[in-house]
Amino acid sequence: MVTVTPTADAPTAAPPTARRRPSGRPVLRLLILVAIVAVVLYPLIWMVGTSLKSQEEIVNNVGLLPERFTPGNYTAGWSNFDVGFGRFFLNSAMVSLLTVVGNGLSCLLAAYAFARLRFRLRGMWFAVMIGTLLLPQHVLIVPQYILFRTLGLVGGDWPYLPLLIPQFLATEAFFVFLMVQFMRGVPRELDEAARIDGAGPFGIFRHIILPLSRPALVTTAIFSFIWTWNDFFRQLVFLSQLEDYTVPVALTLFIDSTSQSAVGPMFAMSVLSLLPVFLFFVAFQRMLVEGINTSGIKG
């Protein structure tokens, strides 16, 4: 099944231009890169450093790292705002994980229909789906808010429905598109074989497409999680009760109270809020970067 096309995009192992095009000064290049790394990482290190400084040090020591590491900001931040930050983390985790499930399920179903099944108006629906890729969420937010509010779902018994319902209805066209592209690479001979064995469209989906789509599902899951965890706009609009807040919305509470004493806990909670994304990054670094390579994902 593996075919090597003898064209330019076949991987050529050795750098063939090494002699012709003198790469010049590898040391210089390395120095430049290290300098850029320093600039890129500085704010992140400074954030972690500040979160570990005592109140006094935050004011007096603007250096990168604290002279004495103190975890006080973390304990103070964690118990902040009546309900405590743990609650906000739980809320965020729940919304993000359910979004992962919703996106994975619904986008996979839609993608299978687009990639594999023949039905009336498929081309038109596919074009519509591509069209919604370009639709900014800001255009839909006001009417969606009105809609969900009219249905009694904003600030209702379970205030996360307005955030989750769209995710269970495959509205994230990007993931549908990603999966369609992926499924097109799955050999059709497998479908045909299953069909000969008597499988219908559902059987083919269950036994061929679903198990083979795991890489696309994992990519979707990672990006769904990270994007939802980082999302602010929708959560700001739809969540109104303090105990329902997710982490990003809760973090803005710190800005409301810009007293000096809040800076340390604010940094501590900021660090914690980035931790899940950072861990994903460490675990899936290679996959993430390749995922963007092949699909042009915006991080």
Place this chain on the structure above:
Amino acid sequence: MALTTAPDPTRRGPGSARAHASRRGPGRFRHSEGLAGYVFLSPWLIGLMGVTAVPMLLSLYLSFTNYDILTPFSEVQWVGLANYERMFTADPSYWHAVRVTVTFALIAVPLKLAAALGVALLLNRAWRGVGLFRGLFYLPSLLGGSVALAIVWVNMFNRDGAFNSLLSLFGITGKPWVNDPDWALETLMVLAIWQFGAPMVIFLAGLKQVPTELYEAASVDGAGRLRQFRNVTLPMLSPVIFFNLVLETINGFQGFTAAFVLSNGTGGPVDSTLMYTLNLYITGFTDLEMGYASAMAWVFLLAIAVITAVFFSTGRFWVHYSDGEER
């Protein structure tokens, strides 16, 4: 790749597999597949109708009303083009927001792409540790639009933030950048440029596609590295540059989180960070003028459509596809 997608005889014409399937009758099978297509598509279709299409029509309707969420639907007043008229002729803060947004996109997007391309060129050759650099540069993009990162940024450019302490090393006295109307937007631009990792990764993928023979041919013809960059790299990379340009411009126009955090949701200081989407949010959800906000949203949608169309129509003149195909 080629083998798995292109030659697929069973797709249209009757192949051997199809003959087997026809035992159950080809018509029946096709019918059931058509039905199955809509069954599988149904969540998406419901979403399209309920969460996208109907709300869009609703917002179009609301843009001609003075809806404010508090009055019931039955009493909504139709005001015709009044919202649009107000936007274009009688609302200085609207035009201010447009200026802020365009300024932001015009400066931040090219600089971000330049940084992305520059670093991608530095990382283009394979050597040990290149993956580490790639990952580190991508990290800020991944943490991206998070509130936490915006908070860090705002504090870094505060009066006694890290940036000023850096400046003081060189004997420069800084200022509270984020509180200065002349500099607040610039700090947001720096934040955007700092997140050059995402377009960089796409550039890297593009650079890998440039055939090395072209460089060899160019250097045989005596082209120096600058000429090679201009006459080989740039044209070969133009589809990727185009892709990044469209993507980043649209993203730039939608910037919200950082502006919200910096100004505590007001667009300040002195409206200097009043991005379009922030203005829309304030209009709809703080001032509760949802009709007017809907009109803003529609103009925004049209503007993005026009910008995309302009990109695609001018792209013909400078985007080269190596297969010679016109897009």
